[in-house]
Structures are given as C-alpha cells and as structure tokens.
Amino acid sequence: MDEDCIVFVVDDDARIREALVELLASYGILAMAFSSGGDYMHADKPDMPACLLLDVELPDISGLDLQGQIAEHGHPPIVFITGYGDIPSSVRAIKNGALDFLTKPFSDADVMNAIRSAILQDRADRTVRSEMSLLKQRYLDLTPRERDVLPLVVSGLLNKQAAAQLGISEVTLQIHRRNVMQKMGATSLADLVRIAQRLEIPLTNLRRAEESDRA
Amino acid sequence: MDEDCIVFVVDDDARIREALVELLASYGILAMAFSSGGDYMHADKPDMPACLLLDVELPDISGLDLQGQIAEHGHPPIVFITGYGDIPSSVRAIKNGALDFLTKPFSDADVMNAIRSAILQDRADRTVRSEMSLLKQRYLDLTPRERDVLPLVVSGLLNKQAAAQLGISEVTLQIHRRNVMQKMGATSLADLVRIAQRLEIPLTNLRRAEESDRA
DNA sequence: CCGCACCCCATGGAAATCCATGTATTGCCA
DNA sequence: TGGCAATACATGGATTTCCATGGGGTGCGG
Structure with missing residues (x-):
C-alpha cells in the first residue's frame, strides 16, 4: 500500500x-x-x-x-x-x-x-x-503582554483602539504587535488572523462599542 | 422540551x-x-x-x-x-x-x-x-472584478502588489477593495479574512514570490 | 439614445502603519 | 550586583492605507 x-x-x-x-x-x-x-x-x-x-x-x-x-x-x-x-x-x-x-x-x-x-x-x-503543535509552541513563546495584544489585533481593532484598551501608548502596542507577528511567523495581518483562528484565540467584542462611542 | x-x-x-x-x-x-x-x-x-x-x-x-x-x-x-x-x-x-x-x-x-x-x-x-447563505448571497453580489480583488486582499498582499497582480493601478484596486468590504459587511480587514475563510476563498500564493523578487 | 452598472485612472490630504533608534523601569536570577 | 528579559515610551521619517472629488471608457437594456 x-x-x-x-x-x-x-x-x-x-x-x-x-x-x-x-x-x-x-x-x-x-x-x-x-x-x-x-x-x-x-x-x-x-x-x-x-x-x-x-x-x-x-x-x-x-x-x-x-x-x-x-x-x-x-x-x-x-x-x-x-x-x-x-x-x-x-x-x-x-x-x-x-x-x-x-x-x-x-x-x-x-x-x-x-x-x-x-x-x-x-x-x-x-x-x-x-x-x-508548532503554532501552539510559538504561542507559548509569546510574552504575557504579547498574548494580550494578539486577540485585540486579530479582532480588527486599530492600533490606537487596542492601545487604549490596554491602557498603553500606541507606540508600545505597535512594538508588541510587531513582535507577535514575528514570533508567530505571520507574513501579514491576514496571515495572523488565520493563525489566531486555528489557535481559537477568542475575539474581542469592543470594536462596535468603540466605534459607536466615537460616533 | x-x-x-x-x-x-x-x-x-x-x-x-x-x-x-x-x-x-x-x-x-x-x-x-x-x-x-x-x-x-x-x-x-x-x-x-x-x-x-x-x-x-x-x-x-x-x-x-x-x-x-x-x-x-x-x-x-x-x-x-x-x-x-x-x-x-x-x-x-x-x-x-x-x-x-x-x-x-x-x-x-x-x-x-x-x-x-x-x-x-x-x-x-x-x-x-x-x-x-447570507455570506454567499453577498459574495454573489460582488462584481467580477471585486471577486478578483477579494482573494488577493485576504491573502495579505499590499494594495500595490494586488494591483500589479491584476495589472491595474493601485487607486482602482483600493476602490474595489473598499466596495468588497462594504458589500461583504466586513468591519475590518481581519473580519474580511474570516469571512473569506468561511466562503473557502482560495489564497493566492504569490506573496513570497513577490517579496523575494524585490529582495 | 439615454441611463446605468461596471471598470479604469488621477490628485491630494488625512489617517494609520511600519520601522529604527534611543531611553527607562521593573523584576528575576546567576 | 551585574546582566537579561519584559514592559513601556518618544521622536521622526518612510510607507501604506483611507477617502473624497474629479475625470474617462465600455456595454447593455429600456
């Protein structure tokens, strides 16, 4: 066979x-x-x-x-x-x-x-x-803060919104975001979204709320 | 019951x-x-x-x-x-x-x-x-060109790259992209990626090739 | 033949992102 | 105590995206 x-x-x-x-x-x-x-x-x-x-x-x-x-x-x-x-x-x-x-x-x-x-x-x-198991290992290699950032980013929040969510500056969030992409081996945001999907990273709901806040 | x-x-x-x-x-x-x-x-x-x-x-x-x-x-x-x-x-x-x-x-x-x-x-x-069935209906409402654009965008290509892929200007592609987002009811790129996932839109492979071209 | 949908392009400004460099604080551990 | 990882922030410039406003062309059905 x-x-x-x-x-x-x-x-x-x-x-x-x-x-x-x-x-x-x-x-x-x-x-x-x-x-x-x-x-x-x-x-x-x-x-x-x-x-x-x-x-x-x-x-x-x-x-x-x-x-x-x-x-x-x-x-x-x-x-x-x-x-x-x-x-x-x-x-x-x-x-x-x-x-x-x-x-x-x-x-x-x-x-x-x-x-x-x-x-x-x-x-x-x-x-x-x-x-x-490769993806899970990479996820474990993230720092706690990076694990905070990941769900916000793949939920579609702007850097600004995600930063506000965590109470940190936008610049710092960008650094975390960049590290996440690198560590997870994602070549694009689209890629990261799919990876998060497979890892069953839960989405953050606040996008709508944030937007209607501003409106 | x-x-x-x-x-x-x-x-x-x-x-x-x-x-x-x-x-x-x-x-x-x-x-x-x-x-x-x-x-x-x-x-x-x-x-x-x-x-x-x-x-x-x-x-x-x-x-x-x-x-x-x-x-x-x-x-x-x-x-x-x-x-x-x-x-x-x-x-x-x-x-x-x-x-x-x-x-x-x-x-x-x-x-x-x-x-x-x-x-x-x-x-x-x-x-x-x-x-x-809602998603499928929305997909059917896309114009042919918009259906060309969707897979490129959710594959993670930059607008520039996707435009080159289709042989059109970046501006035009942005318009298509925007229409796609609107018609598909996506609130963010991340959202669009997940929608495309559910519709089993195939990914374009050329990202790597494009990148190594430039390198 | 007129309207309409689709497709294409340009310009320009606002916003967001990417990236590099440099600095600082905390906490842990060798 | 010195080094290291993690976290945080700022500045500034290049790139990309977003959006509005303008303009073309084709083809099809009323």
Missing part, C-alpha cells in the same frame, strides 16, 4: 493476532500486536502514520473504553473488529470517531480497505497536528 | 407512526408522519428546527438511501429507528452523519433523548446555514 506506516493490532485471541499480522505482512505492511489494552497503552510505539485495529472485547478494558482513554491525545484512527458486536456498540464507536467497525467474518479486502483509508486519514491528521 | 420545533416521522408501519406521534404529542411536540421516503421528500415541510425519525426499511427506498438523497441540501439531523438493523447499516448511517441509530425495542426515553439532541443540533446548524 504505502511506505512508512504501521498497524497496531490489539486482540486477546492469539490466532486472530497472528492471522492479521500475517495478512498485513503479505501486503508488506509493518505491524505490532498486543494482547490487551494496557499493553498497547504502555508500549513504546513508533512515531509514524498508523492505524489501530482494535478488538471490542479485551481482557482488561473494553475497546470502546480504550478509545475513550486515548481520545485526549493524538492517536491513530481506530478500526474496530469484533466477533460479538452489537449495534449500540458500533454506533457509539463511530460516534466517538472510529473509522470503521468490522464484524467477523470479514474479508481480507474489508480489513485492507479500512486500513488503507485509516492510514491516509492519519497521514493528514498528523500533518495538521504537527502544524498545530 | 422546546418551542417551535417539529419531528418528521417516516415509517411504513402505521402503528409505529401513531405510537411515535402520540408519544411526541404527550411531550407537546409537533409531529408530521409519512409512510414512505417519497412522501417525505415531496412534502411541504415547515421551516423550523426539526428532527427526522427515519425507519431503515421503507417501501420505496431504504432509509439509508434517503439519507444520501437529501445529503446535498440542508436537512434536519436524522435518527434512525429499525426493527431489523444490522451493524454495517448502523455504521454506514452514522458515518454519513446520522445522529443516532435506535433498534427496537427502544424506550421512550431513548427516543426523546435522541430527539432532544437532534433539535439542539439543528438549531445550531440552521444558524450556521443561514449565516452562510
């Missing part, structure tokens, strides 16, 4: 694990198998586009609960597999973001298709996540 | 329809019942926050196919109900955006919970949709 990707298989049935790993190997795809949710969670996993093939019924915690546990952090797309699945479980799984929910017996093609789209998905996700 | 909302019930079994309509009435919720997908699609439906309670098995087309048909247009959130559901169907339904997938027998509480969140969802969806 594609280079540089790996499939994690979590299933308590050794025969299933082996069958899946073998299937993947026959497609030249790297795989790591785990027999429990805990094993998977505590394992050192390589950092590359991946897919998690997860059995719903596990000895320690259910696959669905595992899904909830790892939901906080970035994690590879999950493809559930199960022998005794029920509809409510499948609904919950997909609602919580699982990519697919396969019931035995499934064909090799079914698994491979699910894995294929999962890997593609993860590739895109990882790109977005790495961009986001 | 809430005022000003309606539930559409599509089921070929008259008893189910009546039971559901009665249940809803007991909660003071307006309902309209249909016995087939075609009936639902061709009916005149009131324009208010809604929810579609959809049986998977219908005489004319399957509920899942109906979901696909109405996917293009804005439509209320769908809650599937079924007596003979299978996992692949439920997975497909949720993947395609259904809000829930209930299997008989389900409790009144199950239905009502699903409906409650569906209505809330639709309320939010409708707000977003109406905002979007």
